Amino acid sequence: MAAPVNPSPLNKAFKHLDIDGHDLPPSPAPSSPGNGKKYTLATELVYTESNDQYNASSVPIYQSATFKGEGNEYDYTRSGNPTRTHLERHLAKIMGAHRALVVSSGMAALDVITRLLKPGDEVVTGDDLYGGTNRLLKFLTTHGGIIVHHVDTTNPAAVQAVLSPKTTMMLLETPTNPLMKIVDIPTLSSAAHAANPAALVVVDNTMLSPYLQNPLDLGADIVYESGTKYLSGHHDVMAGVVATNDPQLGDRLYFPINASGCGLSPFDSWLLLRGIKTLAVRMEKQQANAQAIAEFLEGHGFKVRYPGLKSHPQYDLHWSQARGAGAVMSFETGSTAVSERIVEAARLFAISVSFGCVNSLISMPCRMSHASIDAATRKERSLPEDIIRLCIGIEDVSDLIDDLQQALVRAGAVRITTEGGIQALDSRDVEGGTAQTRQVTDEP
Numbered sequence: 221m222a223a224p225v226n227p228s229p230l231n232k233a234f235k236h237l238d239i240d241g242h243d244l245p246p247s248p249a250p251s252s253p254g255n256g257k258k259y260t261l262a263t264e265l266v267y268t269e270s271n272d273q274y275n276a277s278s279v280p281i282y283q284s285a286t287f288k289g290e291g292n293e294y295d296y297t298r299s300g301n302p303t304r305t306h307l308e309r310h311l312a313k314i315m316g317a318h319r320a321l322v323v324s325s326g327m328a329a330l331d332v333i334t335r336l337l338k339p340g341d342e343v344v345t346g347d348d349l350y351g352g353t354n355r356l357l358k359f360l361t362t363h364g365g366i367i368v369h370h371v372d373t374t375n376p377a378a379v380q381a382v383l384s385p386k387t388t389m390m391l392l393e394t395p396t397n398p399l400m401k402i403v404d405i406p407t408l409s410s411a412a413h414a415a416n417p418a419a420l421v422v423v424d425n426t427m428l429s430p431y432l433q434n435p436l437d438l439g440a441d442i443v444y445e446s447g448t449k450y451l452s453g454h455h456d457v458m459a460g461v462v463a464t465n466d467p468q469l470g471d472r473l474y475f476p477i478n479a480s481g482c483g484l485s486p487f488d489s490w491l492l493l494r495g496i497k498t499l500a501v502r503m504e505k506q507q508a509n510a511q512a513i514a515e516f517l518e519g520h521g522f523k524v525r526y527p528g529l530k531s532h533p534q535y536d537l538h539w540s541q542a543r544g545a546g547a548v549m550s551f552e553t554g555s556t557a558v559s560e561r562i563v564e565a566a567r568l569f570a571i572s573v574s575f576g577c578v579n580s581l582i583s584m585p586c587r588m589s590h591a592s593i594d595a596a597t598r599k600e601r602s603l604p605e606d607i608i609r610l611c612i613g614i615e616d617v618s619d620l621i622d623d624l625q626q627a628l629v630r631a632g633a634v635r636i637t638t639e640g641g642i643q644a645l646d647s648r649d650v651e652g653g654t655a656q657t658r659q660v661t662d663e664p
């Protein structure tokens with residue numbers, strides 16, 4: 221694919237505008253066929269157009285650190301690379317954003333965003349957050365002079381109580397990781413902007429991806445997500461995405477990427493672009509499987525946290541701002557030891573951190589993804605030590621349910637009913653170790 225040097229005066233005049241009005245370098249330009257029709261997201265995800273000199277169907281990987289010449293669109297890959305630009309423009313299109321930027325991980329994306337803060341700035345955020353997010357915010361409080369308020373963001377009154385003209389950023393996750401709490405993006409965005417019109421509302425959209433939720437349409441100023449998860453979908457690349465509709469904010473976010481060099485590499489940009497094309501089919505299958513599994517667990521007496529279940533306390537709120545429930549859920553057993561046994565007994569579900577992969581995963585957040593939050597803080601924030609997180613993949617759902625069922629039985633988390641079904645044991649029975657149950661559980 222050539223980054224064509226087109227001497228046409230028309231091209232020069234419109235150098236910074238693509239057909240969607242994005243004020244970005246013009247080449248290479250993935251877009252929809254320019255026939256005026258608005259396509260659905262599933263179609264837009266797949267369609268990219270490039271003006272490659274050989275009409276390559278797959279965007280070439282510009283594995284080059286430097287570009288010859290002076291005053292050209294690209295000079296150095298830290299500053300910009302055609303493969304990365306192609307991905308960024310594709311993401312801007314599917315995220316409904318003016319500008320998207322891709323970096324080396326989800327945490328790098330948050331790092332870029334927090335570079336907007338200055339010592340003394342106040343950040344309002346949730347009490348249930350991904351462990352790495354909590355870790356970076358804590359570091360900024362001890363090393364960057366930032367003041368962070370952790371509150372229950374499902375409670376607008378609690379949020380209101382810490383908002384002030386000093387609030388410069390509100391950082392939200394919804395659904396939260398791992399408690400799957402739903403946060404009202406429009407209400408909280410309005411509250412933050414009312415407290416300080418210059419406050420930036422930032423939403424971590426990793427749990428749902430742009431296929432299921434668009435925080436920029438709901439009042440957020442910046443959306444970011446870990447591309448390591450659903451966007452790429454195969455756990456073969458680390459990536460992060462930051463997007464905004466404000467051109468000046470876009471420039472301010474680009475600055476630390478160029479200054480520090482955390483922009484996504486050409487090969488990883490190519491991998492992420494490939495993953496994005498199958499996002500719709502993966503997500504549809506993953507969330508259909510997740511719904512069936514959540515119903516299976518709930519139907520057998522477990523307390524399941526999943527926004528696809530009517531029993532979710534914020535079911536209506538979730539569906540007022542999202543188009544699907546995603547494929548992550550968590551549930552409790554009443555006993556850390558039982559939870560450990562379930563996780564260890566699963567065979568198809570891999571014991572692994574992360575989510576969004578085509579394979580199903582099982583984990584204990586307090587030991588794994590959220591281990592960086594100390595035990596006292598976890599307790600203070602009501603993060604149950606026995607919580608199990610399931611991240612559902614695209615396998616056959618009956619195989620997944622069979623695997624879970626045998627894990628529950630082997631772990632002694634359920635008893636066999638007289639009808640031959642299974643029923644979650646009361647945590648007191650579990651702690652007491654109902655020998656009868658254990659005996660029938662050894663093999664599936």
Ligand SMILES: Cc1ncc(COP(=O)(O)O)c(C=O)c1O
Nearest residue numbers: 325326327350397426446448459
């Ligand atoms: C909700 C959420 N946000 C951000 C991240 C950070 O992403 P990454 O691992 O790509 O740095 C993760 C997981 O790591 C996450 O679960």
Ligand SMILES: N[C@@H](CCSC[C@H](N)C(=O)O)C(=O)O
Nearest residue numbers: 350352573574575588589592
């Ligand atoms: N050791 C890692 C753990 C990564 S957790 C990844 C993911 N966000 C999840 O929720 O599972 C770390 O310390 O960050």
